[in-house]
Amino acid sequence: MGTIQSKKDGNISPAKKKPSNYLSKSLYIRGLQCHKSLYLEKFQRDLKSETTAETQALFDSGHMVGEIAQGLFPDGVLIPYIEAKNGVAEQLRLTNEAVKNGAKVIYEASFQYDGIFIKVDILHKGHRGWEIYEVKGGTKLTPVYVDDAALQYYVLTGAGIKVIKTFISYINNGYVRKGALDAQKLFISEDITKQVKEKQSFVIEQLKKQRRMLSGKLPKIDIGPYCSDPYECDFCNHCWKHIPEDSVFDLREKGVDRFALYAKRIIKQKDIPLDLLNKKQRQQVVATVKKQNAVDKQKIREFLKTLSYPLYFLDFETFMSAIPLYDGLKPYQQIPFQYSLHYQKKKGGKLYHTEFLAKPGIDPRKPLLDKMLAAVPEDVCILTYNMSFEKGVLTELATQYPKHKKAIGKWIDNIQDLMVPFRQRDVYFWKFKGSYSIKNVLPVLVPQLSYEGLEIADGGAAMEAYHQMCAAKNNPEKLAQIRENLLAYCKLDTLAMVQILETLGELI
Numbered sequence: 001m002g003t004i005q006s007k008k009d010g011n012i013s014p015a016k017k018k019p020s021n022y023l024s025k026s027l028y029i030r031g032l033q034c035h036k037s038l039y040l041e042k043f044q045r046d047l048k049s050e051t052t053a054e055t056q057a058l059f060d061s062g063h064m065v066g067e068i069a070q071g072l073f074p075d076g077v078l079i080p081y082i083e084a085k086n087g088v089a090e091q092l093r094l095t096n097e098a099v100k101n102g103a104k105v106i107y108e109a110s111f112q113y114d115g116i117f118i119k120v121d122i123l124h125k126g127h128r129g130w131e132i133y134e135v136k137g138g139t140k141l142t143p144v145y146v147d148d149a150a151l152q153y154y155v156l157t158g159a160g161i162k163v164i165k166t167f168i169s170y171i172n173n174g175y176v177r178k179g180a181l182d183a184q185k186l187f188i189s190e191d192i193t194k195q196v197k198e199k200q201s202f203v204i205e206q207l208k209k210q211r212r213m214l215s216g217k218l219p220k221i222d223i224g225p226y227c228s229d230p231y232e233c234d235f236c237n238h239c240w241k242h243i244p245e246d247s248v249f250d251l252r253e254k255g256v257d258r259f260a261l262y263a264k265r266i267i268k269q270k271d272i273p274l275d276l277l278n279k280k281q282r283q284q285v286v287a288t289v290k291k292q293n294a295v296d297k298q299k300i301r302e303f304l305k306t307l308s309y310p311l312y313f314l315d316f317e318t319f320m321s322a323i324p325l326y327d328g329l330k331p332y333q334q335i336p337f338q339y340s341l342h343y344q345k346k347k348g349g350k351l352y353h354t355e356f357l358a359k360p361g362i363d364p365r366k367p368l369l370d371k372m373l374a375a376v377p378e379d380v381c382i383l384t385y386n387m388s389f390e391k392g393v394l395t396e397l398a399t400q401y402p403k404h405k406k407a408i409g410k411w412i413d414n415i416q417d418l419m420v421p422f423r424q425r426d427v428y429f430w431k432f433k434g435s436y437s438i439k440n441v442l443p444v445l446v447p448q449l450s451y452e453g454l455e456i457a458d459g460g461a462a463m464e465a466y467h468q469m470c471a472a473k474n475n476p477e478k479l480a481q482i483r484e485n486l487l488a489y490c491k492l493d494t495l496a497m498v499q500i501l502e503t504l505g506e507l508i
């Protein structure tokens with residue numbers, strides 16, 4: 001399952017490089033995105049960026065989705081991944097044996113044809129022949145899934161398997177968990193047999209092109225939209241290193257074709273004709289070129305008037321999972337597991353702090369809500385940064401715990417958003433680089449506070465840390481360290497808000 005190159009499709013470590021005509025499913029998909037990426041992956045993997053916490057979390061959740069999807073066809077024969085020297089041959093042998101023994105369902109069935117080794121998530125024997133079920137963690141059918149399944153069909157039919165149907169099983173985001181997981185309802189299986197068959201000549205042609213390319217030198221391919229489509233390429237650090245700071249690619253907002261400018265060798269923002277840009281982009285470029293800051297004092301005064309004391313600065317950390325872990329959850333729903341709360345009873349008054357971080361391995365929502373109910377009065381002003389996120393989390397909590405709907409509703413009504421003056425550019429410093437994210441605003445306005453040096457420095461890393469915390473529940477030392485890192489990160493988020501608000505006051 002998934003798209004990150006994995007062991008199951010014969011991941012090659014640099015030490016065990018296979019002949020250059022060897023391809024796997026993920027190498028083929030990589031090659032469809034960019035030939036240079038495929039070449040580098042095969043021969044210069046040292047140029048690759050490290051896997052990010054977010055990618056790792058995606059990868060881990062992919063494993064879980066694959067296992068749950070086996071519930072679509074229970075009691076199958078599992079062909080395990082075998083890493084030994086003769087691992088591929090052994091997996092092929094076990095698959096062959098399962099087929100000969102009359103297995104009706106095989107998980108991770110392994111096949112090889114035309115130098116390509118693949119594992120099929122679920123192979124099911126229907127009345128007229130075999131059906132491929134390729135499991136995906138996404139919530140809709142995408143073209144790259146069809147490419148993926150088309151290669152599987154090519155290998156299986158080439159290996160002599162009579163495939164009559166090919167399906168993509170993806171996550172049904174309308175599913176709400178109630179009791180035990182129901183794989184039949186959690187997944188939607190879409191029949192893509194027709195598309196897959198139509199793609200067969202394309203597969204043959206692409207394999208030929210990829211192999212021809214691999215037998216030569218590194219292809220000369222410049223950066224392009226394909227660097228992030230359909231996946232973020234992990235060689236960007238290498239290929240994009242000639243792009244300077246404040247380039248056309250740092251322009252915010254839609255409406256400008258960055259690659260068209262780049263093709264005309266317009267790379268720095270200062271070289272962009274201003275009439276191509278919208279108002280906000282023009283403001284960004286002019287501010288960058290002139291190193292200018294802009295502060296609309298009247299607008300800031302108006303914003304500050306919307307706040308009242310006592311003032312509570314709130315930030316949630318959440319995790320999400322393709323598989324709803326608890327009752328009442330949908331796939332990919334944000335589940336709050338932590339909050340930090342700074343508060344001041346009066347303007348410029350003493351700063352108090354309180355926080356919550358769930359214990360690992362439990363549904364964190366109720367303990368979090370209970371602690372918050374005890375800590376936050378109903379009628380106070382709550383300040384967040386990007387309030388739609390906090391409002392969304394609170395709305396889901398109100399739905400899950402209707403007894404507290406009234407109190408939560410009042411919190412929601414009283415939320416204000418510190419991001420507003422930055423998003424509206426009432427305050428714009430050229431060093432924000434067009435961004436209004438707290439991660440960009442904080443180091444410019446409050447340089448003494450920084451996320452640098454923290455083990456966890458963004459929401460994606462916090463999410464991954466939470467998963468690690470759950471995995472480490474029997475390792476008290478590791479658990480304590482992760483908890484400390486998470487608490488430090490979330491506390492900084494609300495302290496950052498306190499100090500940004502103070503700075504806004506100073507600006508006027």
Ligand code: SF4
Nearest residue numbers: 034037227233236239
């Ligand atoms: S960064 Fe872009 S050009 Fe470089 S290998 Fe990846 S997709 Fe290709």
